[in-house]
Amino acid sequence: MSIELSKDQREDYTRYTLWFIYLCIIYSIIGFGWGALMGGIKPFRDFVEYSAFGKFIVLAHAHINLLGWVEMAIFGALYYVVPRLAGRPIYSVNLVKVHFWIHNFGLVGMVVFFSLAGLIGGLPNGTDPDAPARTVSHLLAFAGIFGTLVLLANCIWGYNLFRTAAGWQARQQQQA
């Protein structure tokens, strides 16, 4: 079986690898800006520190940075490096695309639901004192579902890189 990519596949491989890198830049700007506002604006800082569920807003900040800026940069870099190291094109360009969409969908969902939990849970609630905690637990369940998608996306990424790397010794011996 040939392991050459078609022209379209090569183009898609480059496009999606660059998209990981472009989005890592965008997420870093959002994540750093978020951190600066959270630390620099006193009412915002007080809200995340003292409101009942404000810590979830910090979690959203942490994860847009870690899953957006840090992980996306690593994904883009390793999609470039591993095929070159292993001496063959990426095992599956389709899996690169699937990984890209599932990771981004999961990450944005996770961040949105962590933020909503922090915001809605922190707002005053008139009659029922348990209502915010109930709402927060539902919102966190959604954050967990989106988080599971991020985990699934990571497994797809790992599988694709392992399949790409497999057989590198035989390929090197052939070339020698």
Ligand code: HEM
């Ligand atoms: C300009 C850049 C950044 C600024 C101004 C910033 C600012 C902040 C602030 C104000 C907090 C809240 C601390 C608190 O009151 O609990 C925080 C928490 C946090 N940030 Fe950032 N941040 C930045 C970038 C990043 C990056 C790049 C990452 C990860 C790669 C990151 C990860 C975290 C984590 C994990 C926490 C939670 C720490 C804890 O709970 O103790 N931040 N950040």
Ligand code: HEM
């Ligand atoms: C599948 C994806 C992930 C999910 C669903 C997830 C979920 C969570 C949850 C629920 C917490 C809160 C724990 C608690 O305080 O009770 C947390 C904290 C944290 N996670 Fe993640 N996480 C994910 C991926 C990651 C990754 C990839 C990193 C690092 C590269 C990371 C770094 C952290 C850090 C530093 C904290 C502590 C933040 C703080 O103290 O405010 N997480 N995560």
